[in-house]
Amino acid sequence: MGQFFENNGFLLVTLVQQALLALSLYFPMMAGQLSLASPGFYAIGGYIAAIVGTHDYFAPWRDALGAWIFPLEWLLAALVSALLALAVGIPALRLRGIYLALATIAFVEILRVLSLNLEITGGAIGIFGIPQLFEARFAYMLIFAPLLAATLLFGHRLERSRIGRAFRAIREDELAADAMGVQTTRYKVLAFAIGAVLAGVVGAMSAPFLNTWNARQGTFDASIAYLAYVLIGGSRSVWGPVFGGMLLSALPELLRPLKDSRLIINGLVLVLVSVYLPQGISGACSRLLGFSSKRPSGSGELKEGA
Amino acid sequence: MSSVQLFQNLLNGISIGSVYAIFALGYTLVFSILGIINFAHGAIFTLGAYLTYTLAVGQFGINGLLAGVALPWQLPFALSLLIGAVLSGLVGLLVERLAFRPLRNRGGDPLLALVSSLGVALVLVLVNAIQYLVGAEIYTFPSGVYGDLPPAIVLRISGQPVVIRTVQAIIFLVCLLILAAVGYLVRFTRFGKALRAVAENPATASLLGISVDRFILGTFFLSGFLGGVAGALVGTSFGVAGPYFGVTYGLKGLAVIVLGGLGSIPGAVLGGVVIGLSEAFVPADYGAYKEAVAFAFLFVVLLLRPQGILGRKQLQKV
Numbered sequence: 001m002g003q004f005f006e007n008n009g010f011l012l013v014t015l016v017q018q019a020l021l022a023l024s025l026y027f028p029m030m031a032g033q034l035s036l037a038s039p040g041f042y043a044i045g046g047y048i049a050a051i052v053g054t055h056d057y058f059a060p061w062r063d064a065l066g067a068w069i070f071p072l073e074w075l076l077a078a079l080v081s082a083l084l085a086l087a088v089g090i091p092a093l094r095l096r097g098i099y100l101a102l103a104t105i106a107f108v109e110i111l112r113v114l115s116l117n118l119e120i121t122g123g124a125i126g127i128f129g130i131p132q133l134f135e136a137r138f139a140y141m142l143i144f145a146p147l148l149a150a151t152l153l154f155g156h157r158l159e160r161s162r163i164g165r166a167f168r169a170i171r172e173d174e175l176a177a178d179a180m181g182v183q184t185t186r187y188k189v190l191a192f193a194i195g196a197v198l199a200g201v202v203g204a205m206s207a208p209f210l211n212t213w214n215a216r217q218g219t220f221d222a223s224i225a226y227l228a229y230v231l232i233g234g235s236r237s238v239w240g241p242v243f244g245g246m247l248l249s250a251l252p253e254l255l256r257p258l259k260d261s262r263l264i265i266n267g268l269v270l271v272l273v274s275v276y277l278p279q280g281i282s283g284a285c286s287r288l289l290g291f292s293s294k295r296p297s298g299s300g301e302l303k304e305g306a
Numbered sequence: 307m308s309s310v311q312l313f314q315n316l317l318n319g320i321s322i323g324s325v326y327a328i329f330a331l332g333y334t335l336v337f338s339i340l341g342i343i344n345f346a347h348g349a350i351f352t353l354g355a356y357l358t359y360t361l362a363v364g365q366f367g368i369n370g371l372l373a374g375v376a377l378p379w380q381l382p383f384a385l386s387l388l389i390g391a392v393l394s395g396l397v398g399l400l401v402e403r404l405a406f407r408p409l410r411n412r413g414g415d416p417l418l419a420l421v422s423s424l425g426v427a428l429v430l431v432l433v434n435a436i437q438y439l440v441g442a443e444i445y446t447f448p449s450g451v452y453g454d455l456p457p458a459i460v461l462r463i464s465g466q467p468v469v470i471r472t473v474q475a476i477i478f479l480v481c482l483l484i485l486a487a488v489g490y491l492v493r494f495t496r497f498g499k500a501l502r503a504v505a506e507n508p509a510t511a512s513l514l515g516i517s518v519d520r521f522i523l524g525t526f527f528l529s530g531f532l533g534g535v536a537g538a539l540v541g542t543s544f545g546v547a548g549p550y551f552g553v554t555y556g557l558k559g560l561a562v563i564v565l566g567g568l569g570s571i572p573g574a575v576l577g578g579v580v581i582g583l584s585e586a587f588v589p590a591d592y593g594a595y596k597e598a599v600a601f602a603f604l605f606v607v608l609l610l611r612p613q614g615i616l617g618r619k620q621l622q623k624v
Contacts (some may be wrong), residue, residue: 034419091609102560106601181425224426231423267430274424275408
């Protein structure tokens with residue numbers, strides 16, 4: 001049994017990490033907002049950890065703090081992500097519909113171009129030899145698993161709080177929520193920022209885990225992968241993204257025998273699930289078991305939503 | 307900057323900008339009718355480039371299923387471009403018929419997110435299928451592909467050279483022709499009138515006897531056609547840089563339509579030219595940041611004028 005964890009440590013931790021990134025997209029979606037910014041914040045968090053961990057300027061800090069430098073990195077990543085989320089979110093979230101998605105695509109692309117060209121991010125090569133928190137890959141479960149548990153608990157509590165109800169109201173009908181006195185822009189920005197902070201912290205934890213960090217960590221492809229996690233898992237409860245993230249990050253491993261056509265099949269799976277299981281797998285399951293009373297929203301939403 | 311350099315940059319900017327314009331037009335047409343962004347548009351762009359290359363050159367490299375295959379015929383460039391674009395249009399039509407329409411009819415729940423991811427999933431399928439067939443290598447069009455034209459014309463302005471590449475001239479002329487044709491189609495024909503009616507209000511249009519589904523199909527065909535032409539033109543100019551090369555252009559196209567105004571046809575054209583010109587004027591020392599120009603624009607527009615340069619203000623209907 002111990003052997004199993006040792007051999008598959010990397011994959012198992014990756015499953016948890018991807019589930020967390022899926023959740024970072026789920027929080028904005030709780031308030032009905034499509035954000036594709038997670039890879040951007042993830043990349044920033046990772047760069048913060050990488051720079052604090054390797055740059056000469058931080059050497060005295062590292063000596064003074066020892067292993068406590070890692071929580072400091074997480075905190076820093078959370079802080080920077082929150083501030084950036086406000087800067088990106090406020091202009092984009094005053095508007096309705098597709099604007100946040102477009103602004104976050106631009107955000108991710110700008111960050112990618114910057115990190116490819118700046119000196120401090122190591123240019124196209126990236127940053128190497130980031131100090132490790134643990135020796136064994138599987139040991140990283142000690143930070144990722146508690147973060148996942150805490151996030152799930154937080155999400156669960158959030159759904160039942162006043163804020164969560166405001167999110168839901170905006171998601172179901174933004175105009176009606178506005179008319180009822182919900183401060184829609186403020187709540188949308190809040191939902192977006194929660195996701196951003198989570199992605200930033202996951203990034204800061206992942207840089208030591210992966211040992212190297214470069215511009216490929218934050219790309220449009222990743223945005224869509226995380227989105228697929230949420231949609232395929234289901235976007236109606238915190239469990240959907242976790243399930244989707246774990247399933248889809250294991251899928252390429254499972255499809256490995258198919259070799260070259262693997263990526264085509266992967267894409268086709270996404271197409272078929274989007275079209276035939278629009279409520280995601282968890283939505284389809286709960287419908288099968290008969291305890292979903294959620295109305296399927298009609299196609300009338302189409303013109304208004306966008 | 308000397309006036310000659312200014313002139314050269316203007317030429318380069320207008321040429322690439324006109325391609326952005328027709329590409330972005332493909333996004334805008336679909337958006338104005340359905341209110342969705344078709345993320346598969348970037349893949350259609352790639353497809354158009356590969357199809358035109360296949361018809362005009364037909365010589366494949368050393369990777370993929372078609373490795374080493376050389377087609378026995380080569381069509382003239384103009385014909386290849388046309389057929390390639392028509393085939394791209396048909397793929398656009400299939401995308402609507404087989405993916406977007408079933409999704410709309412089922413009414414999935416965060417529809418915006420689903421439509422986006424569906425589009426990108428289609429990109430994955432198309433791009434990986436291309437890679438499976440012809441590999442990820444770079445394909446360049448041979449210089450003689452347009453017939454007996456010289457590769458470039460060099461003008462001399464006050465003793466200094468200004469280079470107009472033949473490709474640039476061809477791109478500009480083709481784009482101009484297409485813009486004029488699309489403009490005519492939308493403004494002055496029965497088809498265009500019906501199209502605008504559907505864009506304004508699908509339910510009313512359908513009550514007036516317009517077959518909405520057919521017009522949506524037509525729009526996807528037109529959009530795919532435009533995407534295919536844009537891809538082929540960029541491909542002839544800079545080479546077809548692997549199956550993923552359309553994805554970057556796909557994202558840039560989004561910046562173009564936001565800048566011009568979502569759903570506005572003149573806006574897409576204006577946005578394309580503005581971004582093309584801005585990129586051309588990025589100083590050579592900062593060339594690496596050129597890729598970020600379009601996205602920086604997107605942010606500025608969101609801050610200052612979210613409806614875009616020519617867009618209509620968002621109406622808040624209940």
